[in-house]
Amino acid sequence: MELLRGNARISYAELARQVGLSAPAVHERVGKLESNGVLRGYQAEVDPEAVGLGVTAFIGIVQDSGGDTDDVGAALREMPEIEDCYFMAGLESFQIKVRVGTIAELEQIVVRIGRVPGVASTRTAIALSTKWEHRPQPVVR
Amino acid sequence: MELLRGNARISYAELARQVGLSAPAVHERVGKLESNGVLRGYQAEVDPEAVGLGVTAFIGIVQDSGGDTDDVGAALREMPEIEDCYFMAGLESFQIKVRVGTIAELEQIVVRIGRVPGVASTRTAIALSTKWEHRPQPVVR
DNA sequence: AGTGAAAACTATGCTGC
DNA sequence: GCAGCATAGTTTTCACT
Numbered sequence: 199m200e201l202l203r204g205n206a207r208i209s210y211a212e213l214a215r216q217v218g219l220s221a222p223a224v225h226e227r228v229g230k231l232e233s234n235g236v237l238r239g240y241q242a243e244v245d246p247e248a249v250g251l252g253v254t255a256f257i258g259i260v261q262d263s264g265g266d267t268d269d270v271g272a273a274l275r276e277m278p279e280i281e282d283c284y285f286m287a288g289l290e291s292f293q294i295k296v297r298v299g300t301i302a303e304l305e306q307i308v309v310r311i312g313r314v315p316g317v318a319s320t321r322t323a324i325a326l327s328t329k330w331e332h333r334p335q336p337v338v339r
Numbered sequence: 340m341e342l343l344r345g346n347a348r349i350s351y352a353e354l355a356r357q358v359g360l361s362a363p364a365v366h367e368r369v370g371k372l373e374s375n376g377v378l379r380g381y382q383a384e385v386d387p388e389a390v391g392l393g394v395t396a397f398i399g400i401v402q403d404s405g406g407d408t409d410d411v412g413a414a415l416r417e418m419p420e421i422e423d424c425y426f427m428a429g430l431e432s433f434q435i436k437v438r439v440g441t442i443a444e445l446e447q448i449v450v451r452i453g454r455v456p457g458v459a460s461t462r463t464a465i466a467l468s469t470k471w472e473h474r475p476q477p478v479v480r
Numbered sequence: 481a482g483t484g485a486a487a488a489c490t491a492t493g494c495t496g497c
Numbered sequence: 498g499c500a501g502c503a504t505a506g507t508t509t510t511c512a513c514t
Contacts, residue, residue, distance in 0.1 A: 209507060210508065210509090220484075221508075222510085222511095223483075225508070236385060239383075239384045240383050241344075241347055241381070242345075244344070244378060245379055248375070249476075249478050249479075254425065256425075256434060274470075275471070281472075282471065282472045284468070286464055287466075287467050323428065326425075326428050329424035330416070331422075331423045331424075333421070335390075350489085350490060350491085351490075360499075363491085363492070366492065367498075
């Protein structure tokens with residue numbers, strides 16, 4: 199039912215009209231989805247270029263054989279430039295997406311990650327353009 | 340000022356209290372950011388696992404030498420499983436993130452992409468877990 | 481799970497600083 | 498660019514089914 203949440207910040211009253219229920223009913227259902235954890239929260243989508251973050255890059259991180267995954271993960275969590283962080287199958291244990299203003303800043307981040315204890319090597323790939331991002335999936339269930 | 344938009348769906352009145360302005364002032368400023376394109380929209384954050392999309396994978400796509408980038412991009416846009424799509428520097432022209440329910444579905448997608456005219460090869464990496472995603476950056480300006 | 485009514489609160493247009 | 502005010506619309510609680 200809440201496929202309609204590709205656009206948060208619509209009123210419960212408007213939602214109610216679109217799904218053919220009363221506003222309190224929608225309110226209750228959304229409340230349940232929130233406490234279920236199905237709806238995690240609501241985010242404003244900011245244009246990264248408009249706030250001086252025109253450079254997007256992906257970095258794959260290889261750990262050294264003795265490295266502790268949790269330690270590396272914790273070190274990465276301290277870096278605010280990392281928008282997404284995944285623990286991966288394969289040689290590269292982590293894959294992250296970073297957003298910065300300049301290539302020089304990207305270089306600093308790559309160097310900083312390379313110095314994290316437990317990191318053996320990194321591989322950086324730069325996005326030339328974003329075709330799309332965060333496209334909502336048609337929810338089936 | 341709008342660092343506070345890690346949580347959309349808060350009222351203008353509440354925002355106004357938090358930033359020490361009147362509600363109409365906040366309304367006006369947000370309206371400007373929206374028409375500027377700085378604020379692109381508002382999204383509800385849905386837990387992918389909760390809606391049967393427990394498998395996240397990244398796919399790098401190599402084009403063949405005669406391939407047309409726009410054609411490949413258009414073909415990818417038709418696949419709703421692709422949540423993010425970037426045009427990249429390097430051997431792999433595109434990098435995409437897909438979200439599916441099962442590994443079998445992932446296989447189908449990889450096969451389908453491999454058959455797109457202009458695609459030479461693909462490389463798939465599977466996420467074992469998501470450490471975090473869409474973490475909002477502290478906006479400076 | 482849903483409805484309708486009611487009270488409190490919010491959005492938003494306007495006027496003036 | 499912001500505040501104050503006014504009104505229409507919205508949120509949220511509650512009793513009822």
